[in-house]
Amino acid sequence: xxxxxxxxxxxxxVSIATASRVLTGSKNVSADLVARVDESARELGYRHNAVAxxxxxxxxxxxxxxxxEIGNPFFPAIVEAVERRLQTTGRDLLLCDSQQDPAIEHxxxxxxxxxxxxxxxxxxxxxxxxxxxxxxxxGHTPIVQIDRYVEEFAADWVGVDDELGIxxxxxxxxxxxxxxxxxxxxxxxxxxxxxxxxxxxxxxTRLGLPLDGPRLLGTFRAEWGRVAxxxxxxxxxxPDAIICGNDEIAVGLLGELRRNQIRVPQDVLVTGFDDIRFxxxxxxxLTTVRQPHEQLASEALRLLDARIxxxxxxxxxxxxxxxxxxxxxxxxxx
Amino acid sequence: xxxxxxxxxxxxxVSIATASRVLTGSKNVSADLVARVDESARELGYRHNAVAxxxxxxxxxxxxxxxxEIGNPFFPAIVEAVERRLQTTGRDLLLCDSQQDPAIEHxxxxxxxxxxxxxxxxxxxxxxxxxxxxxxxxGHTPIVQIDRYVEEFAADWVGVDDELGIxxxxxxxxxxxxxxxxxxxxxxxxxxxxxxxxxxxxxxTRLGLPLDGPRLLGTFRAEWGRVAxxxxxxxxxxPDAIICGNDEIAVGLLGELRRNQIRVPQDVLVTGFDDIRFxxxxxxxLTTVRQPHEQLASEALRLLDARIxxxxxxxxxxxxxxxxxxxxxxxxxx
DNA sequence: TTGAAAGCGCTAACAC
DNA sequence: GTGTTAGCGCTTTCAA
Numbered sequence: 001x002x003x004x005x006x007x008x009x010x011x012x013x014v015s016i017a018t019a020s021r022v023l024t025g026s027k028n029v030s031a032d033l034v035a036r037v038d039e040s041a042r043e044l045g046y047r048h049n050a051v052a053x054x055x056x057x058x059x060x061x062x063x064x065x066x067x068x069e070i071g072n073p074f075f076p077a078i079v080e081a082v083e084r085r086l087q088t089t090g091r092d093l094l095l096c097d098s099q100q101d102p103a104i105e106h107x108x109x110x111x112x113x114x115x116x117x118x119x120x121x122x123x124x125x126x127x128x129x130x131x132x133x134x135x136x137x138x139g140h141t142p143i144v145q146i147d148r149y150v151e152e153f154a155a156d157w158v159g160v161d162d163e164l165g166i167x168x169x170x171x172x173x174x175x176x177x178x179x180x181x182x183x184x185x186x187x188x189x190x191x192x193x194x195x196x197x198x199x200x201x202x203x204x205t206r207l208g209l210p211l212d213g214p215r216l217l218g219t220f221r222a223e224w225g226r227v228a229x230x231x232x233x234x235x236x237x238x239p240d241a242i243i244c245g246n247d248e249i250a251v252g253l254l255g256e257l258r259r260n261q262i263r264v265p266q267d268v269l270v271t272g273f274d275d276i277r278f279x280x281x282x283x284x285x286l287t288t289v290r291q292p293h294e295q296l297a298s299e300a301l302r303l304l305d306a307r308i309x310x311x312x313x314x315x316x317x318x319x320x321x322x323x324x325x326x327x328x329x330x331x332x333x334x
Numbered sequence: 335x336x337x338x339x340x341x342x343x344x345x346x347x348v349s350i351a352t353a354s355r356v357l358t359g360s361k362n363v364s365a366d367l368v369a370r371v372d373e374s375a376r377e378l379g380y381r382h383n384a385v386a387x388x389x390x391x392x393x394x395x396x397x398x399x400x401x402x403e404i405g406n407p408f409f410p411a412i413v414e415a416v417e418r419r420l421q422t423t424g425r426d427l428l429l430c431d432s433q434q435d436p437a438i439e440h441x442x443x444x445x446x447x448x449x450x451x452x453x454x455x456x457x458x459x460x461x462x463x464x465x466x467x468x469x470x471x472x473g474h475t476p477i478v479q480i481d482r483y484v485e486e487f488a489a490d491w492v493g494v495d496d497e498l499g500i501x502x503x504x505x506x507x508x509x510x511x512x513x514x515x516x517x518x519x520x521x522x523x524x525x526x527x528x529x530x531x532x533x534x535x536x537x538x539t540r541l542g543l544p545l546d547g548p549r550l551l552g553t554f555r556a557e558w559g560r561v562a563x564x565x566x567x568x569x570x571x572x573p574d575a576i577i578c579g580n581d582e583i584a585v586g587l588l589g590e591l592r593r594n595q596i597r598v599p600q601d602v603l604v605t606g607f608d609d610i611r612f613x614x615x616x617x618x619x620l621t622t623v624r625q626p627h628e629q630l631a632s633e634a635l636r637l638l639d640a641r642i643x644x645x646x647x648x649x650x651x652x653x654x655x656x657x658x659x660x661x662x663x664x665x666x667x668x
Numbered sequence: 669t670t671g672a673a674a675g676c677g678c679t680a681a682c683a684c
Numbered sequence: 685g686t687g688t689t690a691g692c693g694c695t696t697t698c699a700a
Contacts, residue, residue, distance in 0.1 A: 002474070004693060015671045020695055028669060047474075050449045051394060052693035054385045055676050062428075062449075070414040071611065073407055080404040083431050087438075092445060094396075095429040097417050104421075111426060114384045115396075140336070140381070222615060255615045277405065281556055281589045283617035338677055349687045354679060362685060386677035389692050 003044045012040040023048060054116065063304070064112035064141075065121045066096045066105060072220065072248065073276040074291070075123065078146065081297035082121060091118070102126050106133035113140040119304040120144070127151045127191045142307035146300045147291075148191045154315045156307060158299040160322040162192055163199030165289035168324040169243055169271040170203035172287070176330060178240035178269055182214040184228040184253060185245025193217070196245050196273065213239050220245060225252025233260055238268045241330075247272035247279045247288055254282055254329070269330045284328035291322055337378045346374040357382060388450065397638070398446035398475075399455045400430045400439060406554065406582065407610045408625070409457065412480065415631035416455060425452070432459050440467035447474040453638040454478070461485045461525045476641040480634045481625075482525045488649045490641060492633040494656040496526055496607075497533030499623035502658040503577055503605040504537035506621070510664060512574035512603055516548040518562040518587060519579025527551070530579050530607065547573050554579060559586025567594055572602045575664075581606035581613045581622055588616055588663070603664045618662035625656055 009019035014033055021029050022037035023046075029037075040046075054060040063086055067075040083093045094117060098105035105125050112120055119142040124130035130150045137143050144156040170181065183200045186193040197215070204211050216231060218224035225244065229252070232238060244250035250272035257264060264270050264284055272279055275290035299318050307313055343353035348367055355363050356371035357380075363371075374380075388394040397420055401409040417427045428451060432439035439459050446454055453476040458464035464484045471477050478490040504515065517534045520527040531549070538545050550565060552558035559578060563586070566572060578584035584606035591598055598604050598618055606613055609624035633652050641647055 005695095006693080016694085017671055017673090017696080018669085021670090024695075030669060033670085047444070047448050049389075049693050051385055051388045052676090053695075055383075055389050055678090055692090056694045056696085058676070060385060070410045070417065073410070073611070076404045076407070076410040079429075080431055083404065083429065084433070087430075087442075092449065093429055095413075095417065095427055096421075097414055099418070108421075110381065114381050115426065116383065116385045222611070251612065251615050255617070255619075258617060277407070277556070278585065278612050281585050281616075283589070283592060285589075339679095340677080350677095351679080351687060351689090352685085355686090358679075364685060367686085383677050386692090387679075389676090389694090390678045390680085392692070 002049070003046050004049070005046070007044055008037060008040045008046045011044060012036040058116075059118055060116050061091045062094055062115070062117045063091055063119050063121060063301075064094045064096065064115070064117035066098050066108050066112070067123045068098050068100045068105075068125045070095075070097045073278070074246070074274045077276070077291075077293045078123075078297060081293040082301065085297050085301050098125050100125055102129035102133065105130060106136065109133045109137045113137060117141060119308050121146055121300055121304060123147045124150045124190075126189045127194055128189070142304055142311065144300050144303045144307065146296060149317070151191065156303045156316050156318075158296055158303060158318040158320070159192075160289075160291050160296070161319040162195035163202065165273060165322040165324075166196045166199030166243065167203040168322070169273075169287070169289060170200060171207065172324055172326065173241040173243070173269045173271065173330055174207050174209065176269065179209055180213050180239040181209065181241045181243055182216065182232060182239040183243045183245070184216045184218075184225060184232075184249055186220045186224070186249075187217045193220070193245060200243055220248055222248045222252030222255075225249035225254075226256045227252075229253040229256035229260075233257075233262070238262065241269035241271070244270065244272045247274045247276045247286060250286055250288070250329075251278065251282055254284075254286070258283065265328065265330050271330060275325055279325075280327060282329070287327045287330040288325050289322045290325050292320060295320055336383070337380050338383070339380070341378055342371060342375045342380045345378060346370040392450075393452055394450050395425045396428055396449070396451050397425055397453050397455060397635075398428045398430065398449070398451035400432050400442050400446070401457045402432050402434045402439075402459045404429075404431045407612070408481075408580065408582075408608045411610070411625075411627045412457075412631060415627040416635065419631050419635050434459055436460050436463040436467065439464060440470065443467045443471045447471060451475060453642050455480055455634055455638060457481045458484045458524075460523045461528055462523070476638055476645065478634050478638045478641070480630060483651070485525065490637045490650050490652075492630055492637060492652040493526075493654070494623070494625050494630070495653040496529035497536065499607060499656040499658075500530045500533030500577065501537040501540075502656070503607075503621070503623060504534060505541065506658055506660065507575040507577070507603045507605065507664055508541050508543065510603065513543055514547050514573040515543065515575045515577055516550065516566060516573040517577045517579070518550045518552075518559060518566075518583055520554045520558070520583075521551045527554070527579060534577055554582055556582045556586030556589075559583035559588075560590045561586075563587040563590035563594075567591075567596070572596065575603035575605070578604065578606045581608045581610045581620060584620055584622070584663075585612065585616055588618075588620070592617065599662065599664050605664060609659055613659075614661060616663070621661045621664040622659050623656045624659050626654060629654055
């Protein structure tokens with residue numbers, strides 16, 4: 001068996017209570033005993049048992065996180081930022097993948113609740129179907145939504161302003177002379193897809209541009225971008241610009257266009273969303289909307305910690321303005 | 335406070351022990367009481383406390399995982415596979431990012447040990463400097479290395495045969511007529527870099543090809559691929575083929591070559607390693623070595639579970655043969 | 669300042 | 685089949 005605080009206490013010739021005081025850095029111990037206990041702990045190679053401590057303290061120093069799909073490069077970027085920030089406060093991350101499935105998501109939420117996580121950071125799969133999971137969670141643990149949110153549900157959220165982000169791309173391509181635009185994005189299940197789509201429509205309206213361009217909605221994956229490109233090509237006429245719902249879609253779409261000798265940006269402008277790691281390495285490099293991961297992570301944790309400290313805080317939604325990153329997929333003059 | 339097993343027992347009018355038996359699915363309870371306890375638990379919305387259970391059982395149903403950098407797309411792929419497989423056994427994943435730093439890695443290992451993870455899956459940062467962290471871990475918890483391993487250290491490992499993988503790429507480009515080859519990879523800190531480099535040298539030797547081509551060693555990142563491409567271009571003459579240590583490097587390198595009007599595969603052949611999600615969407619699509627994530631994850635967990643069941647098992651190293659995926663970066667005839 | 673002891677919620681002997 | 689009880693390792697009253 002591993003060495004326990006009892007062993008340390010014995011070896012140091014003090015009570016368990018004193019050993020505990022020393023080991024947790026309490027002030028009320030004489031310097032003499034502090035030295036003896038520390039010495040014994042070192043000698044025995046004592047490591048505190050976080051499980052026992054958690055049971056006693058009622059706090060695990062663990063934060064749960066649930067993302068729809070770890071493989072989608074946008075999420076690891078967020079996870080990485082969250083994890084780093086947690087490390088600085090001595091907490092660890094219990095990570096779950098909901099596999100884009102509200103049922104799995106629900107079960108993961110409950111698993112994390114059972115584990116007594118101090119709080120939960122979640123990217124809800126669906127704007128509607130994630131409702132029950134959220135409902136369940138919110139009764140048990142502090143929770144903050146990041147990136148996506150559940151509609152009509154009062155829980156903290158932090159993310160970029162999706163509408164604004166898409167507006168920026170639309171205005172940008174419009175300023176380059178584009179009049180007809182297609183949107184290739186995901187079906188309107190998630191708040192991200194919903195808001196980006198809304199932003200697209202609103203921007204077109206505001207700019208007085210034609211609203212009858214194609215709206216191809218599938219998934220947030222490259223494969224869908226490829227398929228959507230085929231559909232656009234088969235339709236006979238390309239729009240001036242294709243606004244993609246995220247970078248993955250854009251990457252797949254760019255590949256298919258290239259395969260069909262369509263030149264970007266000469267024949268059509270293309271934009272993405274997220275600014276994933278590879279967005280600057282596509283051919284041509286992709287104009288996109290940058291999500292400030294570090295800032296999102298830090299705001300999410302700030303919100304979470306505030307709610308951990310005080311459960312009945314008013315709900316906050318923090319939307320961060322994203323920034324347009326212009327690259328060659330919309331600018332021929334490299 | 336949350337509802338405990340005591341509340342359930344009271345409400346059902348049985349002892350805590352009986353409630354526990356029902357809730358853990360023990361057979362030795364009368365159908366009558368099973369029904370009553372289940373009913374009460376449902377009514378009260380009882381959720382077992384995993385922390386208390388873990389303390390009592392001495393097993394947390396948690397597996398720790400440490401990767402060098404979550405942002406590198408190869409690792410999320412592995413994490414995803416591991417996490418999915420864990421879910422099927424009711425366990426959760428405590429994920430840490432060692433930020434390519436052996437010191438951080440060491441501290442993460444200890445944090446996970448303190449948390450009483452049932453086992454640890456680690457991609458060691460360095461073939462040499464991760465030694466102390468591994469040493470520490472191995473005394474406390476079952477551990478298996480995945481992808482990379484620490485030299486001269488007796489701990490289970492599962493990964494692809496890096497040498498074989500690179501051999502395959504070298505033989506492949508050789509069969510296409512390439513004689514001079516450059517390698518662009520990471521410095522030989524990690525076993526992956528080491529073995530891939532060794533595989534490269536051996537293959538050249540075996541094939542009787544010139545051994546004096548450039549060896550550019552930096553990091554496993556796209557930016558390094560870009561820089562290395564510049565260096566190759568500045569050197570005046572390109573080799574017939576460039577063998578990259580991973581796909582990220584290849585992606586960066588392809589971008590820089592394109593920027594300099596170098597045609598791939600006509601002017602130079604390029605290969606990668608890992609078959610990350612975007613390898614098939616680069617321009618041109620990248621010939622690479624596929625790592626079977628699911629299989630690696632499943633073997634790693636098999637090894638880990640075996641060691642959890644019996645600590646003193648002989649150490650195993652399982653190397654899986656990777657498969658070459660040929661795409662246009664080595665085949666002009668699209 | 670120090671120690672004794674209660675108890676976090678649960679499971680598993682051990683009795684009946 | 686069911687209940688009583690001891691403790692998992694730790695922190696934190698409460699007394700001294």
